[in-house]
Amino acid sequence: MAHRTERSWAERRYGFSSECYYGPQSCKVERVEEYGNWARVRVARTGGQGRPIIEFVLRNDSGDWLIDRLDEYHDEPGLPLVPEGRRGKWLQAPDGMAPYEDILLNPEVDSPNPGALFHDGWARDPVDEFELARQVDETEGPQWQRALAEAQRRSPVRRVRVQTIGSFPHGGLLAVGDAGSETTMMYSCALRVPPGDATAQALLATIETKQGPYERVAAVRAVLAAGEPVRWHAASLFPGRGTAVGVDSGTAAIVDAAAYMRLTRRQWWNAWNPFPERRWEDMTMFDYGVGPIGVMTSSGWGDGTYAVYWGFDRDDRPVQLMIDYGVVREAVAPPLAQSQP
Numbered sequence: 001m002a003h004r005t006e007r008s009w010a011e012r013r014y015g016f017s018s019e020c021y022y023g024p025q026s027c028k029v030e031r032v033e034e035y036g037n038w039a040r041v042r043v044a045r046t047g048g049q050g051r052p053i054i055e056f057v058l059r060n061d062s063g064d065w066l067i068d069r070l071d072e073y074h075d076e077p078g079l080p081l082v083p084e085g086r087r088g089k090w091l092q093a094p095d096g097m098a099p100y101e102d103i104l105l106n107p108e109v110d111s112p113n114p115g116a117l118f119h120d121g122w123a124r125d126p127v128d129e130f131e132l133a134r135q136v137d138e139t140e141g142p143q144w145q146r147a148l149a150e151a152q153r154r155s156p157v158r159r160v161r162v163q164t165i166g167s168f169p170h171g172g173l174l175a176v177g178d179a180g181s182e183t184t185m186m187y188s189c190a191l192r193v194p195p196g197d198a199t200a201q202a203l204l205a206t207i208e209t210k211q212g213p214y215e216r217v218a219a220v221r222a223v224l225a226a227g228e229p230v231r232w233h234a235a236s237l238f239p240g241r242g243t244a245v246g247v248d249s250g251t252a253a254i255v256d257a258a259a260y261m262r263l264t265r266r267q268w269w270n271a272w273n274p275f276p277e278r279r280w281e282d283m284t285m286f287d288y289g290v291g292p293i294g295v296m297t298s299s300g301w302g303d304g305t306y307a308v309y310w311g312f313d314r315d316d317r318p319v320q321l322m323i324d325y326g327v328v329r330e331a332v333a334p335p336l337a338q339s340q341p
Contacts, residue, residue: 077266087261089239090188099191100233100310114309115229116331118203120161123328127151157332159206166285167199168292175257176308179272180249187237188257193318198222200295202283205327217282217297218327222254225319229311244307247299255294300325
């Protein structure tokens with residue numbers, strides 16, 4: 001147990017016979033940097049389990065130094081997340097890459113208007129086609145289409161609402177993906193937009209349980225300019241070529257690509273690491289301490305692959321960038337019992 005600001009901190013570390021995890025037998029203090037009532041202590045792990053570099057962030061509270069944070073690193077925390085010579089693969093789309101692709105929507109399966117999900121009202125759940133396929137004799141042809149249409153008609157509906165999270169500046173190139181992967185599962189959008197400020201919003205869906213209702217993030221979007229989208233395209237992403245992002249940490253983000261790629265490992269950790277500790281919030285601005293550079297949310301039901309869309313207004317301007325977590329399929333009218341006065 002460590003004496004800490006605001007709340008105590010505890011973590012299971014092997015048995016009583018194991019080597020002390022943070023003791024003098026396995027750690028050596030290398031330097032202390034003091035900044036007024038704050039201090040950073042650099043510790044090298046010389047033995048035992050764990051990452052080789054440890055940083056304690058301390059705060060002086062009435063003469064008593066308390067642990068505010070304890071972070072561990074595999075690599076030097078002051079190093080850039082992406083070395084300058086390698087940033088081009090995230091900041092420059094491959095030659096000939098289309099900025100976006102047409103959405104090959106099947107109206108029997110997909111939402112014909114992804115942006116319509118963002119409203120305060122009601123939305124219908126998607127159909128679990130794998131489960132449905134176990135209940136019918138064929139998964140193609142008229143019988144399957146009838147079974148799918150009936151399942152969609154009977155699919156539950158739930159309340160949804162739009163929550164504004166905050167805003168962040170961007171330089172015109174946005175990146176999306178799993179920020180918990182550092183850069184492994186982060187992708188830049190091939191379409192560049194005018195620089196400006198983006199408003200981050202989440203679509204929250206109410207989930208009913210025996211313990212009571214709670215809200216889950218169903219989608220996240222960055223609103224780039226005024227105006228309602230009238231058509232949608234799948235976002236072309238790089239490195240690689242695709243229109244969806246994979247998630248392995250249960251979180252996804254929309255960030256300013258250039259600002260993200262310039263982060264040091266310490267700055268990235270400061271922005272991402274607190275989020276799992278506040279998971280009940282489900283959404284936050286991606287901020288390493290000097291102002292947000294994006295938005296991060298829990299990704300629907302968790303890990304998976306999620307579609308990314310651009311929304312264009314009547315003047316053919318990209319005004320929204322959206323990640324759909326697949327929690328709800330389409331906006332619907334209120335249930336009869338809820339719509340009566």
